[in-house]
Amino acid sequence: MGQHLEDIVKITSRKAALGGFASLGVVTLLAGCGSAPTDDSTKSAASDFLPCMVSDAGGFDDRSFNQLSFEGMKAAAKELGVETKEAESSVETDFPSNLTSLVDADCDLITSVGYNLSAATVESATANPEVHYAIVDDLADNNFDGTTDADNIKPIIFDTVGAAFLAGYAAADTTKTGIVGTFGGMSIPSVTIFMDGFQQGVNYYNTEKGAEVKVLGWDYTTQEGSFTGGFEANEKAKSLAQGLLDQDVDVIMPVGGPIYQSAAEAIIDSKKDIALIGVDADLFVSDPTYKDMYLTSVLKGLSKGVEETVLSAEKGNFSTDPYVGTLENDGVGIAPFHNWEDKVSKTLQAELDDVKAGLIDGSITATSVSSPKQ
CATH class of the missing domain: 3.40.50.2300 (Response regulator)
Structure with missing residues (x-):
């Protein structure tokens, strides 16, 4: 980068x-x-x-x-x-x-x-x-x-692995460059579980669609990735986001509270049409400052x-x-597409509904070593 x-x-x-x-x-x-x-x-x-x-x-x-x-x-x-x-x-x-x-x-x-x-x-x-x-x-x-x-x-x-899986699928369906990315604040389980699900969702999309969308910033198999070292919106977070943009990433999921704000500033500087995926809250509602960037958000029912x-x-x-x-008890999920509704493919929401049903009934698998034991 x-x-x-x-x-x-x-x-x-x-x-x-x-x-x-x-x-x-x-x-x-x-x-x-x-x-x-x-x-x-x-x-x-x-x-x-x-x-x-x-x-x-x-x-x-x-x-x-x-x-x-x-x-x-x-x-x-x-x-x-x-x-x-x-x-x-x-x-x-x-x-x-x-x-x-x-x-x-x-x-x-x-x-x-x-x-x-x-x-x-x-x-x-x-x-x-x-x-x-x-x-x-x-x-x-x-x-x-x-x-x-x-x-x-x-x-x-x-x-959150299942909800992040859905976000990864949506990212793969939305990217025009064929490259999506993620980065985290700290390498702790409640961060990496998002990244695990995101990459698996992209991989599932590739398998189903015969696509070759790449994920930068995280490797599910090695559990290695890119982190800012904290949860502050700062120049480190902005620099990492910029590094992803420089590699033609056009959908980014920052995982770590306000670090999405730094990614948004990098997107503004790039003057490109980049999609941003939030975590925890529906950022379109909680922080509409960057509302036109938000593809969706991975929600925790906090x-x-x-x-x-x-x-x-x-x-x-x-x-x-x-x-x-969980997905089954609506404790996690993804937000609506909001201002991206007219930009995403017409079949995406129906496909996500089917994928969600498969994740709930077990016919589709999303796993993470960071998932809570139930």
Whole structure:
């Protein structure tokens, strides 16, 4: 990819082979310290149940991971007529104190958002066994033995390989150059699972259509690919995207929170008609700044997973069995084509519906070493 990649960290997936499932802790360029928990009353409380949440360093307005999780808690609180408390993190060192502040606030359920909070959440949960915890997009399995490290933590996790498979198929059908690409923020399972599914979707398209679409930026078989080394929208991310564009990639899927913004800026500079695929949220809705670029987005039902966990806990049905979002339970999926509706082939949506049905019934296989065990 030439000199555009000089500063890019290119690493392999170290944790994926261990079968752990971690979250991409979305990080945005925010300054300041972690905040004390805040009250946010939805309406007159119908019960004394108090759901609480700690953000990753991106804060609750990151237009992605943290925000979607927060919206799930707020939706549940509104339905229940209860108040909430939340503690917003600015840096990783805020995590322990933010968790402690919520324990001290007598929270009934404390939800941590993301992989980066895993160790702090396990420590807090172990010290406070009477409190219920949930963690978004991580198993809280820091010793990688396949089990959660504390008996009072519920993982809220997502098997996105099938949804990313659909996005890969759509990318292969849309490309005009025959080359599509992806890159990630960090080489952790909740990032590489997207890349696994994306490449397999392209490969399936090639098999079905007799095509030869290439994928740059990730190799499913070796678990090696291109990563920026973090989850910031910055020059490193933009340079990596530019490197893909220089190799005639015309559909890009950046995996890592706001790094899609850097890819979008590279696309603008290129003055080319490039398609961008989002992850986690429907970027057309959450960040319409680049709405004309978005082919689709690979969705995680973060709001749904958190909302269901809060509602269940309030009813006295808290369980540490993981909530696993899948294609079958609509916990993952892909967004509409929106402004690309008239650009994609007329048969693409019907083909994707058939592929999705095949993935659900098992006649089509999408696999990843990073998929959560069910």
